[in-house]
Amino acid sequence: PLLQTTLGSHLHRVPNAIRKPVQPRVTEELWQAALSTLNPNPTDSCPLYLNCATVATLPSRVSRHNSPSAAHFVTRLVRTCLPPGTHRCILLVCERSDVFALACALARAFPLFTRRSGAARRTEKKTVTVEFFLVGQDNGPVEVSTLQCLVNATEGVRLAARIVDTPCNEMNTDTFLEEIKKVGKDLGITPAIIRDEELKTRGFGGIYGVGKAALHPPALAVLSHTPEGATQTIAWVGKGIVYDTGGLSIKGKTTMPGMKRDCGGAAALGAFRAAVKQGFKDNLHAVFCLAENAVGPSATRPDDIHLLYSGKTVEINNTDAEGRLVLADGVVYACKDLGADIILDIATLTGAQGIATGKYHAAVLTNSAEWEAACVKAGRKCGDLVHPLVYCPELHFSEFTSAVADMKNSVADRDNSPSSCAGLFIASHIGFDWPGVWVHLDIAAPVHAGERATGFGVALLLALFGRASEDPLLNLVSPLGCEADTQAEDMERDSKRRRLV
Numbered sequence: 001p002l003l004q005t006t007l008g009s010h011l012h013r014v015p016n017a018i019r020k021p022v023q024p025r026v027t028e029e030l031w032q033a034a035l036s037t038l039n040p041n042p043t044d045s046c047p048l049y050l051n052c053a054t055v056a057t058l059p060s061r062v063s064r065h066n067s068p069s070a071a072h073f074v075t076r077l078v079r080t081c082l083p084p085g086t087h088r089c090i091l092l093v094c095e096r097s098d099v100f101a102l103a104c105a106l107a108r109a110f111p112l113f114t115r116r117s118g119a120a121r122r123t124e125k126k127t128v129t130v131e132f133f134l135v136g137q138d139n140g141p142v143e144v145s146t147l148q149c150l151v152n153a154t155e156g157v158r159l160a161a162r163i164v165d166t167p168c169n170e171m172n173t174d175t176f177l178e179e180i181k182k183v184g185k186d187l188g189i190t191p192a193i194i195r196d197e198e199l200k201t202r203g204f205g206g207i208y209g210v211g212k213a214a215l216h217p218p219a220l221a222v223l224s225h226t227p228e229g230a231t232q233t234i235a236w237v238g239k240g241i242v243y244d245t246g247g248l249s250i251k252g253k254t255t256m257p258g259m260k261r262d263c264g265g266a267a268a269l270g271a272f273r274a275a276v277k278q279g280f281k282d283n284l285h286a287v288f289c290l291a292e293n294a295v296g297p298s299a300t301r302p303d304d305i306h307l308l309y310s311g312k313t314v315e316i317n318n319t320d321a322e323g324r325l326v327l328a329d330g331v332v333y334a335c336k337d338l339g340a341d342i343i344l345d346i347a348t349l350t351g352a353q354g355i356a357t358g359k360y361h362a363a364v365l366t367n368s369a370e371w372e373a374a375c376v377k378a379g380r381k382c383g384d385l386v387h388p389l390v391y392c393p394e395l396h397f398s399e400f401t402s403a404v405a406d407m408k409n410s411v412a413d414r415d416n417s418p419s420s421c422a423g424l425f426i427a428s429h430i431g432f433d434w435p436g437v438w439v440h441l442d443i444a445a446p447v448h449a450g451e452r453a454t455g456f457g458v459a460l461l462l463a464l465f466g467r468a469s470e471d472p473l474l475n476l477v478s479p480l481g482c483e484a485d486t487q488a489e490d491m492e493r494d495s496k497r498r499r500l501v
Contacts, residue, residue: 211291238265
């Protein structure tokens with residue numbers, strides 16, 4: 001069974017030899033007739049031979065806030081159009097600049113986690129072969145190193161999605177630590193781990209306060225890659241709330257289901273594994289703030305005051321605003337103990353993110369205009385879309401004013417840019433005058449599509465920091481330090497596509 005998917009204009013360039021798997025059943029006449037029926041709005045597909053082969057087309061044009069690769073549509077098409085079978089093939093016809101985004105989009109269509117009984121009884125292993133046929137100016141053969149980069153990136157996407165899909169009765173903090181150790185062993189890195197009462201002793205009042213009521217204790221875990229010749233230190237801080245009941249400010253019966261996904265910061269684990277395997281040249285630390293926000297006799301109460309690792313005190317007025325507490329400890333650790341120059345935290349932080357930037361675009365909040373623009377560009381190149389939030393601490397941080405502590409943990413006015421405020425809470429613990437680069441990514445909505453995790457964030461981190469890699473494909477999709485990637489060039493490419501159509 002075969003699925004071919006591409007821009008409509010590219011389908012006419014597919015040579016006869018590439019269509020060999022569907023011949024002789026699909027003749028040239030039948031192929032051309034199928035192409036003539038395609039009318040993407042925004043996509044379209046046509047079965048070629050019974051249910052054994054399908055040809056599909058992507059939008060001929062996209063808006064400026066979408067990825068030129070139309071990666072989201074690829075995931076949908078594969079899920080709905082890929083013919084059934086044990087051994088299947090997908091042929092993607094695209095430009096070289098879209099390969100990375102489309103490969104990661106394909107990975108999202110094949111999740112790893114399932115507990116369906118039928119899957120356990122299945123003896124024959126299913127395989128999907130993916131082929132790329134490159135068109136456009138740079139259409140030479142794909143190098144082996146590029147294929148290995150795609151393997152590592154897609155494995156990272158599926159790893160992150162599997163962790164997020166796994167329920168808390170399996171993916172508790174102990175299990176998450178085992179996942180971190182497994183990645184560390186694969187890379188020859190031993191993680192540093194601070195757990196349970198040691199967190200309290202060493203002053204991590206945010207992580208400890210959130211996770212102390214759970215059966216499985218909270219933890220701070222760090223994977224560190226420190227190559228020779230590194231010129232800067234980068235820290236990715238991931239929120240790993242393996243389940244969020246809301247604590248004593250408990251969620252309702254309709255809002256609690258799905259809270260196994262509150263560990264979407266696992267994207268940092270999948271991205272770290274891929275980045276190191278692809279030859280990351282700078283110091284890179286992946287920091288995981290792990291806890292279960294549970295209800296119990298020792299649970300944090302509203303009105304409690306916690307001392308965080310920054311030395312600042314926080315009055316708890318909402319135990320369901322827990323992610324910012326663990327991340328505050330994580331970013332301060334990255335700053336003080338790891339000496340990071342660039343700190344990026346990634347989290348399923350606020351439900352308001354889905355209202356602010358929608359289901360497909362993560363929200364970015366940063367103290368750097370350059371990095372804000374870079375995140376948006378990287379999102380368009382890799383398919384993990386990003387849109388900025390308002391960064392204005394002088395207007396918004398007063399929402400956290402407390403009469404008895406340095407701050408509260410939840411805003412006074414929920415109608416005043418709550419996603420921005422949540423990010424500012426994290427930044428306040430390293431200080432708004434900190435000279436380094438701080439980037440906050442809220443991925444609450446795009447971390448899942450329906451009832452399945454997407455592995456969102458892995459492709460984004462790899463693309464955003466691609467210039468720190470030795471890999472040419474990651475260099476190609478990185479927006480930093482690449483003068484050729486200008487808005488004018490993007491517009492020219494979109495215009496060219498319209499002319500081809």
